[in-house]
Amino acid sequence: MPQLANANASVVIDRLRAWKSESVAQVIEYRGETTIVVPHKLLLAIARQCKEDPELNFDQLSDATCVDRFPNEPRFELNYQLLSIPRLARIRLRTSVSGQQPVIDSLEPVWPGANWMEREIFDLFGIRFEGHSDLRRILLPDEFEGAPLRRDFPVEGKR
């Protein structure tokens, strides 16, 4: 399995760099998994490239999630797990947004399956997704105030 991950990862990195040299800011290899860190302004374009490039063919978004790195800046680190079913390959795209302005492009136009995943991140972390068709809370009641999965929101007790 590590061989598969490495062979696939270098193809992705090379194709993305060939398409736009600044698209790959950093590559992290850890425990056989490859993470490509991308600038947040290019996220939507890179996602579209990953899906439409016939050599990459990442046709499914497996998971979209967020890590709150409070008190470090940039605070919110978004991780997107991509899956290519025809090539049986996985890769992770990572980007970060600041805590003062947690806004990023929605990937729903590229993978409609991102709809509820981004609503969950909006609900629990308070990050806005530009271009999302229906951005509203999904798990918590609509009247709820706050973003519970942020690190400065207490696990229990009153706020």
Place this chain on the structure above:
Amino acid sequence: MVLNMGPQHPSTHGVLRVLLELDGENVVTAVPDLGYLHTGIEKSCEDKTYSQAITLTDRMDYLNPLGNNLVYCLAVEKLLNLEIPKRAQYIRVMMVELQRISSHLVWLGTHALDMGAMSVMLYCFREREEILKIFERFAGQRMMTSYIRIGGLSLDPPSGWRELVKRFVDMMPPRIDEYEELLTNNRIWHGRLKGVGYLPAETLISMSTTGPGLRAAGVAFDNRKAFPYSSYEEFEFNVPTRTESDCFARYLVRVQEMRESLKIVRQAMDKITDQGPIKSEAPGIVPPQREKMKTEMEALIYHFKIFTEGFSPPPGEVYVPVESPRGELGCFIASDGSPKPLRVHFRGPSFVNLQALPLMVKGQLIADTVACIGTIDIVLGEVDR
């Protein structure tokens, strides 16, 4: 007219609220409203050490607790770069496949009950009782077993387990044939399910659907074959697929999956040796045996440190996908080098697959909505976490 299929409803398989906009008997749109079972499991995991969080994972997809344990433990073991002994891996595979059969039995029983075939429910639950008895003998618990731990398993298989599992594995195939006899060629079953809830494969893939729903559309993607984990590459089994992508096709795929799981259980039984380790040797991470703890000083210190402070994996992030009965169950863990995880996220297949419901029921009858909710096979504990 907007009809509320409220959170309390016998056919929503849990506390799911669906707002149905109707035009006579046909559904124009269906908007699911989630969150009635949200208990903040992901947030609670951040407040617990890595081993304490295992008990929380049982309670997400409550029809597949062993699968939840497995995905979480595989992710932590990947962070720690921990090797699990083969015997423990085989026992894990056997238990997870028995759990898959039990989950599909509940699915079949409740789905048939929704469609009006009430006796199937009782037959399925009768077989499920046998599986729960097996779990009780192995782990002491019927459902929330927490049997799979970081480093291996919690307990050795009990004496006499082979006879118990063999009796189940021999009894089961004629029972599955019994369910098929009742349903597969039944005119009412065909009428309720054939042509209902059709979605083309491209739509399913782009909506991030995985599992039997995707395999019934002809896409033979199964994480056990594509990205094998926990020694699945050593087992021989088929991945059933169909092409019609309607409720009936999904029914056939799941029934066949039960038969394939029995094959895997039989192979696992042959591979599991009578003696052998059930946990890795990893002092400081995997607790020592109790006898050693009572006589050796190092073991006592390790035991103390593990249960008071916990172990700290190095900083990093991992994502482990496994094949749950509902689709791709994933666990994303971010570690910051402390004994408590920085972030634990579970990619629940029920949550992601349920997105496709509005597309599935568009233009269909209200009765078909019940069929579609059942065919997606949701467990609200996993949808809401």
